[in-house]
């Protein structure tokens with residue numbers, strides 16, 4: 559679903575991402591670790607078409623991403639660290655609005671089902687999103703991703719600032735999304751969660767993907783050790 563072929567991004571002389579080669583298949587959860595400035599967000603921005611590659615290609619479902627190509631965006635959803643929603647609208651209204659933009663008009667019970675599937679408590683459905691916690695906003699973000707039928711969900715530090723219970727709930731939802739055949743690509747600093755939720759884990763240093771591992775082959779303790787040795 560996602561492929562990077564020699565993907566490189568330079569800002570003037572600074573190489574933010576250097577020759578990334580990577581495939582993420584349907585049903586995989588790829589967790590990308592790396593220090594601040596390692597190039598994780600740059601990678602996500604290249605897949606989203608928010609920025610143009612200096613060389614190489616980012617592909618989504620076999621199609622080459624470019625900032626002016628809307629085709630690849632239909633397969634993608636993006637969950638940033640803080641999901642941007644209309645604070646004066648309820649989650650049902652936000653979900654209705656964003657699904658309509660993506661070309662879907664759902665009935666009320668269908669919208670409620672998306673929010674329920676994303677783990678939002680029903681008593682919050684008709685409350686203003688402005689009063690929601692970060693974890694609740696993320697659930698609305700996931701409901702929007704599912705409602706727009708995204709096959710790939712890109713996430714940038716989704717568990718940062720979440721309490722352990724909210725992180726656990728979030729991880730269970732991510733596992734469910736991947737079991738439904740979606741690909742998840744997540745930039746994170748959360749080593750424990752990467753082992754818990756990931757199927758594959760990458761460690762990036764100064765724009766280079768230095769290690770790629772199967773999550774089932776490594777414990778959180780060993781991953782932390784490898785991470786500290788790498789960065």
Ligand SMILES: Nc1ncnc2c1ncn2[C@@H]1O[C@H](COP(=O)(O)OP(=O)(O)OP(=O)(O)O)[C@@H](O)[C@H]1O
Nearest residue numbers: 569572573574592593594595596597598599600601
């Ligand atoms: N628009 C830009 N102009 C110039 N340099 C940039 C720009 N965006 C990113 N960079 C640089 O590219 C490098 C990679 O940044 P990036 O944001 O991808 O790192 P990151 O791994 O996501 O870090 P963090 O964990 O802090 O989010 C950094 O050195 C950063 O300063």
